[in-house]
Amino acid sequence: MNHSLTPLDDMFHPPTDDPWWTETVWFSWIVPERGLVGYVYPVFRPNVGTQFGGVVVFGDRPVPPWEEPVHAFDWHQPIPPGLDLRDMTLASGLTIRVESPGEVYSVQYSGRDLELELTVRARGTALVTRSSTPPLGAGHIDQMCHVTGHMVLDSQKSAVDCLAIRDRAWGSRRDGRQPRVSYSWGAASADEYFLAAGVHRDGIDTLTTGFLMRDGRWSPVISGRRRTVRGADGQVTEVEIAAVDELGRELAVSGRATPRHLFEGYPGMICWTGLVEWNLDGQTAWGEDQDVWSPGSWRRHRLA
Known part of the structure; x- marks a missing residue:
């Protein structure tokens, strides 16, 4: 569920008693x-x-x-x-x-x-x-x-x-419970950009959230898929995003990634990130593609 941003969101939010x-x-x-x-x-x-x-x-x-x-x-x-x-x-x-x-x-x-x-x-x-x-x-x-x-x-x-x-x-x-997720974004201008994030289930990268700004009109992404091409080292080299927003607009964007870098923001999280040059509606859009795994899932992926 989406709600408006408030000044309180720049502060600490009231926590539960969970130590995590x-x-x-x-x-x-x-x-x-x-x-x-x-x-x-x-x-x-x-x-x-x-x-x-x-x-x-x-x-x-x-x-x-x-x-x-x-x-x-x-x-x-x-x-x-x-x-x-x-x-x-x-x-x-x-x-x-x-x-x-x-x-x-x-x-x-x-x-x-x-x-x-x-x-x-x-x-x-x-x-x-x-x-x-x-x-x-x-x-x-x-x-x-x-x-x-x-x-x-x-x-x-x-x-x-x-x-x-x-x-x-x-x-x-909680550390050690990292799901396999993706987080991709790109921007050609302040009036043309996107964010597409999702989870990996049953061999498919399903988009679950994000947004599309097209012709200066912003709308949340409601569904879609992320497809990837991987090199011999298992890293993503090419990405395709196909999504639909709440206005019924379709997003079809493809990109080529630079060599990947390891960002370990938490114990038990592997985030392979790379600078991406996207083709967004015929425009060059710079951004990222984050390919996120747990150590165990990445190890099984490489062994396979």
Whole structure:
């Protein structure tokens, strides 16, 4: 069920008593001309007082996570007393400030390998999903944004000016129970973009959520399928998305992915992500395709 975004969604949500109750804040950006994808991803478990996550930048070639241009990902840090997600500074050097609720965010980071200064402005309706089933109060926000600013990486300053996704999630997220899911998005302009996310069941990637912005008109995705071509290493090299939105509009998009990078946001989660150049209604749209597995399911896939 979809509900409107509220200023309260930039704050900690009231948790249940589940120790696995989790709040996440995710901002992404891309620099296609350098083949770079960046994530800001702090994660909080307030019932046990811990925080983890951080900042990662994936380069233009596949390497282990510790060889990526930036892998500043911390584990088991204490949540600072009285932390307010609307204006937070973490010990890692990451600062996130809500300049306008649900609309404008300031993201800064100062670390050994990266200096980052971004302004994130919403560029469309947020897809807000809330659940009344256990865990009570679970929810998710996905929103296309215009990200501007700069990054200094390897002493090279690069301007950032892209369309990219932000998301927020809250609810129970227990380690070791990762389903096989996909998360694909691309943007040609502020009036032409898409998000398509789904689950893998019975050998089929079924789309369960997302949105389509076409000719400046936004609508949720209600059904569809994701088809992939994989290389000898099991990684996705080509992606096709076929979906339908609430307005009855059909989305048919295809893309070729750069070599995949491993993002392990949680113990027991393998996320293979790659920068994708999509063909969206005849337009070039840059974005991502995230191919998410548990370690066991990935191992069985490779053995097969």
